[in-house]
Amino acid sequence: MSDEKKIKIMCKWCNISKTCHIVSQEITDHHGNYGIDSVMMAKVKIHKHFKGKNYCKGSDRTITMPLDKILKDNEKNKD
């Protein structure tokens, strides 16, 4: 499971879906209404991209988000 997965994520700085790849994954405990759940979190690196004439602030950033959400968003954006 060490292969790089190309995915798309909505860059929150420019609100456009951008190509990213998953750097690593880890299970974290999430304290919810029904006790503690294990949630698979993914560290995702956003590839360099422009916002207008300049590099977007999201360029080369690594963000952490639930893997579930990433996969769902990718399903939605598939064309």
Ligand SMILES: [Zn+2]
């Ligand atoms: Zn961006």
